[in-house]
Each structure stands twice: as structure tokens, then as C-alpha cells.
Amino acid sequence: MRKPNFSSGPATLPEEVLRRAQEAIWDLDGSGIGILEHSHRGKEFGRVLDGAERAVRDVGNIGVDYAVLFVTAGATQHFAMVPQNFLSPNETADYCHTGVWSGKAIEEARRCGTVHVACTSEPAFDHVPERCSWSASPRYVHYTSNETIYGTQWVAPPRAPAPLVCDASSDIFSRPLPLENHALIYAGAQKNLGPSGISLVIARKDFVESGRSDLSPLNQYRTYVAEKSMHNTPNTFGIFIIGETCRWILAQGGLAAIDERNRRKAAVLYDFLDHSKHWKPHAQRGSRSLMNVTFRADTKEREEAFVKAAEAAGLSGLKGHRSVGGMRASLYNAFPEAGVKRLVELLAEHDK
Amino acid sequence: MRKPNFSSGPATLPEEVLRRAQEAIWDLDGSGIGILEHSHRGKEFGRVLDGAERAVRDVGNIGVDYAVLFVTAGATQHFAMVPQNFLSPNETADYCHTGVWSGKAIEEARRCGTVHVACTSEPAFDHVPERCSWSASPRYVHYTSNETIYGTQWVAPPRAPAPLVCDASSDIFSRPLPLENHALIYAGAQKNLGPSGISLVIARKDFVESGRSDLSPLNQYRTYVAEKSMHNTPNTFGIFIIGETCRWILAQGGLAAIDERNRRKAAVLYDFLDHSKHWKPHAQRGSRSLMNVTFRADTKEREEAFVKAAEAAGLSGLKGHRSVGGMRASLYNAFPEAGVKRLVELLAEHDK
Numbered sequence: 209m210r211k212p213n214f215s216s217g218p219a220t221l222p223e224e225v226l227r228r229a230q231e232a233i234w235d236l237d238g239s240g241i242g243i244l245e246h247s248h249r250g251k252e253f254g255r256v257l258d259g260a261e262r263a264v265r266d267v268g269n270i271g272v273d274y275a276v277l278f279v280t281a282g283a284t285q286h287f288a289m290v291p292q293n294f295l296s297p298n299e300t301a302d303y304c305h306t307g308v309w310s311g312k313a314i315e316e317a318r319r320c321g322t323v324h325v326a327c328t329s330e331p332a333f334d335h336v337p338e339r340c341s342w343s344a345s346p347r348y349v350h351y352t353s354n355e356t357i358y359g360t361q362w363v364a365p366p367r368a369p370a371p372l373v374c375d376a377s378s379d380i381f382s383r384p385l386p387l388e389n390h391a392l393i394y395a396g397a398q399k400n401l402g403p404s405g406i407s408l409v410i411a412r413k414d415f416v417e418s419g420r421s422d423l424s425p426l427n428q429y430r431t432y433v434a435e436k437s438m439h440n441t442p443n444t445f446g447i448f449i450i451g452e453t454c455r456w457i458l459a460q461g462g463l464a465a466i467d468e469r470n471r472r473k474a475a476v477l478y479d480f481l482d483h484s485k486h487w488k489p490h491a492q493r494g495s496r497s498l499m500n501v502t503f504r505a506d507t508k509e510r511e512e513a514f515v516k517a518a519e520a521a522g523l524s525g526l527k528g529h530r531s532v533g534g535m536r537a538s539l540y541n542a543f544p545e546a547g548v549k550r551l552v553e554l555l556a557e558h559d560k
Numbered sequence: 561m562r563k564p565n566f567s568s569g570p571a572t573l574p575e576e577v578l579r580r581a582q583e584a585i586w587d588l589d590g591s592g593i594g595i596l597e598h599s600h601r602g603k604e605f606g607r608v609l610d611g612a613e614r615a616v617r618d619v620g621n622i623g624v625d626y627a628v629l630f631v632t633a634g635a636t637q638h639f640a641m642v643p644q645n646f647l648s649p650n651e652t653a654d655y656c657h658t659g660v661w662s663g664k665a666i667e668e669a670r671r672c673g674t675v676h677v678a679c680t681s682e683p684a685f686d687h688v689p690e691r692c693s694w695s696a697s698p699r700y701v702h703y704t705s706n707e708t709i710y711g712t713q714w715v716a717p718p719r720a721p722a723p724l725v726c727d728a729s730s731d732i733f734s735r736p737l738p739l740e741n742h743a744l745i746y747a748g749a750q751k752n753l754g755p756s757g758i759s760l761v762i763a764r765k766d767f768v769e770s771g772r773s774d775l776s777p778l779n780q781y782r783t784y785v786a787e788k789s790m791h792n793t794p795n796t797f798g799i800f801i802i803g804e805t806c807r808w809i810l811a812q813g814g815l816a817a818i819d820e821r822n823r824r825k826a827a828v829l830y831d832f833l834d835h836s837k838h839w840k841p842h843a844q845r846g847s848r849s850l851m852n853v854t855f856r857a858d859t860k861e862r863e864e865a866f867v868k869a870a871e872a873a874g875l876s877g878l879k880g881h882r883s884v885g886g887m888r889a890s891l892y893n894a895f896p897e898a899g900v901k902r903l904v905e906l907l908a909e910h911d912k
Contacts, residue, residue: 211592215599218796226594230582240563240874242578244755244801247567247877280757281632284792288776316776398793403596405632405757405795424640424668440636441750443757444570445797449596522592525599 212547214537215525216356216500217378217399222542224459225452232448243448248441256444257436260451267454267463268385270410277409277432278450280443283377283396286407287313290373290392291320293419293429295347302326302346304366307333307355308531309375317350326366333358333532335495346370348391354379356399357529359502359536360495365389371415379499380408381457382541383467391415392429397446399499400541401453406446457541466541473539473548474498480552484559486510490532504534505558511535514558521554523547564899567877568708568852568890569730569751576811577804577894584800595800600793608796609788612803619806619815620737622762629761629784630802632795635729635748638759639665642725642744643672645771645781647699654678654698656718659685659707660883661727669702678718685710685884687847698722700743706731708751709881711854711888712847717741723767731851732760733809734893735819743767744781749798751851752893753805758798809893818893825891825900826850832904836911838862842884856886857910863887866910873906875899 213220232243239252246253261276270276279285290313295301299321303314305328317323324346327337333355342349349368354361356378364386365372371391380395387393392411398404409429416429425431431439437447460466478496481489481503490502505511511534518526528536537551565572584595591604598605613628622628631637642665647653651673655666657680669675676698679689685707694701701720706713708730716738717724723743732747739745744763750756761781768781777783783791789799812818830848833841833855842854857863863886870878880888889903 209592210587210594213593213597215593215597215602217793218597218599220597221594226585226596229585229596233578233581233585235562240561241565241567241876242562242573244578244581245565245567245570245572247570248756250567250877280634280637282792285632285778288778319776396793398796403795403797404600404793405798424671426637426640440634441569441748441756443755443795445755446757524593525602 211522211524212544212550213524214543214547214551216529216536216538217396218404219399219538219540220542221402221449222453222456225449225456228452229449244445246444248438248444253444256448256451257438260447260454263451263454263458264408267381267457268387268410270385270387273412273414274387275411275413275416275433277411277429278437278442278447279407279409279432280405281407282404283309283375283394283407284312286375286394286409287316288319289427289429290350290394291317292423292427295321297321299347300324300343300345302340302343302349302368302370304337304340304349304351305330306336306352306360307358309355309357309377310350310352313350313352313375321347329360333360334490335492336360336362340366340368342369348373350375354497354499356500358490358532359497359500360491361497361499363494371412379497381454381463381466382470382499384463397450399538402449403446406443406450408450469545470498470539470541473543473545474501476548476552477501477537477539480555484555486559487555490534499538499540501537501539502528502532502534510558514555517558518554521550523551523554526551563874563876564896564902565876566889566891566895566899566903568881568888569748570756571751571890571892572894573754573801574805574808574894577801577808580804581801596797598796600790600796605796608800608803609790612799612806615803615806615810616760619733619809620739620762622737622739625764625766626739627763627765627768627785629763629781630789630794630799631759631761631784632757633759634756635661635727635746635759636664638727638746638761639668640671641779641781642702642746643669644775644779647673649673651699652676652695652697654692654695654701654720654722656689656692656701656703657682658688658704658712659710661707661709661729662702662704665702665704665727673699681712685712686842687844688712688714692718692720694721700725702727706849706851708852710842710884711849711852712843713849713851715846723764731849733806733815733818734822734851736815749802751890754801755798758795758802760802821897822850822891822893825895825897826853828900828904829853829889829891832907836907838911839907842886851890851892853889853891854880854884854886862910866907869910870906873902875903875906878903
């Protein structure tokens with residue numbers, strides 16, 4: 209039997225998508241050849257790629273001004289690629305610092321140009337800053353829409369005086385996509401989209417064109433736009449799964465319906481925590497992530513006992529990241545509501 | 561029914577591996593969670609990673625002086641990473657130029673330092689040069705062990721005065737691995753190892769340590785060695801498949817047995833071509849690839865008629881690359897002997 213999987217990523221995928229993948233690995237749509245084995249230049253994979261792009265555009269309501277790119281890399285590679293493409297030594301980019309991931313992005317940007325930290329929630333990282341202080345004319349403004357480790361999330365994108373660049377790895381397509389003002393959105397696939405080892409990039413074409421053109425082709429976003437993510441052999445299986453997952457989202461009613469379900473799922477857990485005797489959430493109200501709910505007990509003993517009981521009960525992946533400790537329940541799109549209820553029942557037993 | 565798939569990559573994988581993948585996508589070894597969904601930091605994936613590394617080492621007979629790395633990238637990324645890591649502006653690297661892929665590797669190396677083309681088989685690229693003229697003290701010598709597009713292959717590595725760096729994408733683990741004198745071997749997985757979007761790197765640890773240390777972490781081979789390919793989330797599914805494929809190779813009797821079978825398979829086709837009236841192989845004797853057999857007919861009409869007949873007969877992926885034209889039959893490890901026989905039978909019908 210499959211277990212409720214609270215892993216922060218790679219994470220639960222829709223069972224319908226897994227069933228499709230099982231079939232396609234042996235034989236893609238009656239072609240007599242599996243999805244792992246099809247030439248990326250053949251017409252069968254051409255259909256997969258076109259279909260995946262179309263599904264991404266449909267889900268995100270993404271118009272022709274934006275390119276949809278599939279990059280063989282995780283978000284960490286984009287921490288470097290974004291400033292390599294768009295930040296020169298004499299320029300400044302503004303970064304919103306809300307946790308571990310923005311910290312890594314800042315580190316990479318500092319290799320290329322000047323970083324102005326426009327806001328920070330250090331050291332507790334338990335909220336998203338309400339006000340930012342922008343630099344005079346930033347090349348772009350970078351923020352992390354959801355902090356996977358600390359469990360905070362921007363309710364709405366920062367109101368910035370420059371094009372927004374967003375690391376949306378852990379909440380992409382979990383709610384309507386706020387494309388306005390965004391120049392580039394990147395997301396590692398392994399939470400809401402598909403397997404690890406591939407990322408989705410949604411980028412305004414004119415912004416991409418404004419980037420450097422003297423880097424290795426694979427390090428320029430421009431190359432992915434010009435060659436439709438096919439400059440070299442892409443992660444064909446990853447693209448297949450992203451397409452299937454997006455079609456699943458559409459079948460669920462699209463992002464509005466997904467958003468509603470995600471709010472309902474997270475509310476069950478936050479409501480319990482807010483009324484609990486011995487447990488409390490890490491993130492402040494107004495900054496709470498609907499994707500990664502982080503929480504702690506009043507004693508280490510209680511946490512340890514709970515972790516043991518959860519394992520025995522078949523609830524997997526609840527231990528928090530080492531940098532924040534405690535518990536973390538990741539409730540991505542495909543995570544079932546029944547799993548949250550089982551978690552809360554078990555927590556209630558450990559709240560006496 | 562599954563078709564004989566002559567694609568040059570992504571390419572045929574062993575059916576046993578595909579069956580394993582189908583199971584593991586739903587539930588990895590009874591863990592209750594699929595391989596796409598397991599945390600890369602969990603003990604289940606830890607076992608997958610360790611098992612894959614062990615299988616790679618067993619297959620290639622790779623000792624502790626070498627690191628085995630899984631990189632989320634294709635070979636094209638290594639064209640850039642190798643010189644970025646190992647070639648400074650005041651240094652020279654020697655490159656053996658045997659086709660499209662070495663050409664791309666040379667282009668990337670020229671961004672970093674001086675490239676000396678030690679030998680070339682331009683413009684026909686129908687053989688591997690017999691003699692190379694090395695520079696005074698090259699930092700490394702780069703060669704492409706098998707030219708996927710032109711269908712040539714080095715029988716043995718060049719005898720070079722510097723550490724060898726090899727792009728082995730299209731013949732890795734098709735024959736015993738000539739590790740001696742090699743500093744670094746890289747291979748995109750999508751021919752003999754697994755899916756696209758991941759590459760295997762086998763690198764001497766002291767060579768890796770000699771590389772630059774001021775690049776972004778993900779651009780340094782050192783990072784993959786120090787963090788066991790886990791600096792960021794790796795392509796977990798790709799690693800799983802590579803492990804399974806290597807265990808399949810071991811079950812076939814290892815590289816000696818695989819080599820024998822590959823020789824037998826290619827001989828069936830080359831023998832036909834050598835005795836044919838209207839067809840001939842592109843590569844010269846002594847340089848012929850056992851992985852990618854490229855061949856042409858005496859007229860365009862004959863080729864076109866054959867391509868049509870092959871499609872009708874369910875033989876897939878036989879059209880040659882646009883830069884060389886004609887036909888190409890890729891006969892990687894997992895390609896069945898029966899498929900070659902069917903190809904030769906059909907060719908015979910078009911040789912009258």
C-alpha cells in the first residue's frame with residue numbers, strides 16, 4: 209500500500225500520473241517504443257514536448273510574451289544562471305532574503321554584481337517581511353515565493369520597482385500564477401510538477417533577450433527560447449511527466465480549484481496547531497506556507513515520540529530540515545486530504 | 561508490440577530494466593512510495609544511490625582512486641565544464657577532432673584557453689586519425705571515443721603525453737573500460753545507461769582536485785566528489801535507472817560478454833554491407849563503430865524507398881543524422897540481435 213508521503217521534494221505525485229508513466233515506460237501511446245527510449249528528435253517526442261508546453265501554458269494562463277522552457281537542472285543552477293545572464297559587475301540586483309534558498313541565490317548573485325538585500329526575516333525566518341527598501345535602480349528583484357525549509361510563503365508578490373524574478377520551486381502551480389510584473393519564474397520540478405533533475409522556466413521573451421550573449425549556449429536562457437529547450441538532448445521523461453501533471457491539474461479544475469483544496473488541506477493542520485496544548489507552528493500568521501507546514505512541540509521528547517509513532521503509522525517524511533528542526537508536513541498539490549487528517553489524528557494523540 | 565528501435569539516443573533500454581522501473585514508479589521495493597517521490601535525503605534513496613555507484617564500479621572495475629559522479633546534465637554541459645575546471649587562459653589542451661561532438665567540445669574549450677587540434681579526420685570524418693601531433697605540454701588530451709553521428713570509434717584510446725579526458729557518451733560500458741591514463745570520462749546516459757538528462761562521470765580524484773575552485777559549486781567537479789553528487793537534488797530517477805542497467809550488464813556477464821555480443825551484432829550488418837551491391841558503410845575499416853553503423857545507398861531513391869519500407873516494417877529510427885545523410889543503425893547494448901537480422905533481411909530486399 210502507498211504511504212502518505214510528507215516529503216518536501218521529491219514529493220508525492222498524482223496517482224493518475226504515475227499510472228500513465230508506468231504504461232508509457234513500456235510503450236508510449238502505442239508507438240511500440242517507451243518514453244525513455246524515444247529519440248528527442250522524433251515526431252512522438254515532438255508531440256510530448258508540444259503537449260507539455262501547451263499544458264503548462266493552459267494551467268498558468270501564459271501568453272505569447274512569455275517563453276516556457278524546460279531546463280535540465282534544478283533551481284540551484286538557476287541561482288547562478290540568473291545573475292550570469294542578467295547582472296553585470298556594475299549593476300545592482302535586489303534580493304528579498306527569507307531563508308536558506310534566498311541565501312544561496314544571493315551568494316551566487318554576488319559572484320556577478322552587487323546585491324542589495326531589500327528585506328530580510330533573519331534570523332528566525334518565521335515571516336515574510338512587510339516592507340522592502342529598494343535600491344535606486346535594480347536590474348531585477350529576486351524573491352522566493354515559498355520557503356520550503358522555514359515554511360513561509362508570500363501571499364502576493366513584492367511590489368517592486370523592477371522586473372521580478374521568482375524562485376517558485378515549492379509553490380509553482382499551487383495557486384493562480386501572478387505573472388504580472390514577473391520577468392522570469394523558475395522552479396525545480398520535484399515538488400508540484402514532476403521528477404527531480406529538471407526545472408520549468410517561464411520567462412518574458414524581451415527580458416531574456418536583454419541578457420548576456422557571450423556565455424556558453426547552455427548557460428544562456430536565450431538558447432532555450434531559440435531552440436525550444438532542444439539545444440541538446442533534454443530530460444525527455446521529465447518533460448513527459450510535467451505535461452501529464454499539468455493535464456491532471458486541468459482535470460482537477462485548474463489552479464483556482466487546486467488553490468481551494470490546498471487552503472483546505474493546510475487549514476486542517478494549522479487549525480489543529482493553533483488550538484493545541486503542546487504544538488505550535490513556526491511561521492507567523494499572514495506568512496504561513498500552504499505547501500510546507502513547519503511546527504514544533506514544547507519538548508524534544510514529545511517530538512521524538514511523535515516521529516516514532518508517525519513512522520510506525522506509515523506517515524513518511526515528517527522530520528523537519530536540520531536548520532529549523534521540529535516537524536515539517538509538505539502538502540503539495542498531489543498530497544491527499546485524507547493524509548492530513550491522519551496526521552492531525554496522530555498529533556492529537558501526542559497532545560495530551 | 562515493442563519495435564526494434566535503432567535510435568541514436570535516447571535509445572533502447574533492457575526490457576528487464578523497464579519492467580523494474582514500472583514497478584518502482586508505483587512503489588520502490590515495498591517502501592510504499594514511488595522512486596519519483598522519494599526524498600533524496602531518505603534512507604531508501606540512499607540505498608539506490610549507493611547501489612548505483614557500486615554497480616557502476618563493478619561494471620567498470622573502477623578503483624578508489626576514481627570518483628563516480630552523477631551529474632544533472634548531458635554531455636554538452638561537460639564540453640563547457642571540463643575546460644572551465646581544467647583549462648586556464650595561459651594553458652593549452654589538445655583535442656582530437658573526429659566529428660560533430662568533438663567540434664562542439666573544441667568550441668567550448670576555446671572560451672577558456674588555447675586549443676591545439678592534435679589530429680583531425682575532417683572533412684569526411686570517416687575514420688579515426690592514426691597519428692596525432694601533440695603540443696608541448698598539454699593540460700589534458702580530449703577525445704570522443706565513439707562518434708555517434710559519423711559512426712567511427714577509437715579501437716584503443718590515443719597514446720597521449722597528458723591525462724586523457726574522454727567523451728564516452730555513445731560507447732560507455734559497451735566494452736571493457738580502458739581506465740588507464742584517463743583523468744576523466746563523461747557520458748550522457750541516454751545511450752547505454754539510462755534516460756536523458758543525466759550523465760555519468762568517472763574522474764580521478766587528484767585530477768578533480770587540480771581544477772579551479774572559484775566557480776559556482778555546481779560547475780566544479782570537486783563539489784560532486786565532496787558531496788557524493790548530492791550538493792543539490794540530483795536526478796533521482798536517472799540514478800535509479802543507471803543502477804538497474806549496470807546490474808543488468810553484470811547479469812549478462814559483464815563488459816567482456818557485452819563486448820562479444822556487440823561485436824557479433826555489428827558484424828552481421830557490416831558483413832552484409834561489405835558484400836552488398838548497392839549499399840556501403842560510411843566509416844573506413846579499422847575505425848568502424850560497433851554502436852552506430854552509418855551507411856548509404858548508391859542512389860537517393862534507393863535510400864528513400866528503404867526508409868519507407870523500414871517504417872512500414874516497424875523498424876524505427878534508421879534515418880541518418882542530417883550532417884552525414886543516409887542511414888544509421890544504432891546498436892547499443894540493449895538492442896536485440898534479432899533486430900539486426902530483421903534489418904539485414906530488409907536491406908537485402910532493397911539490394912537487388
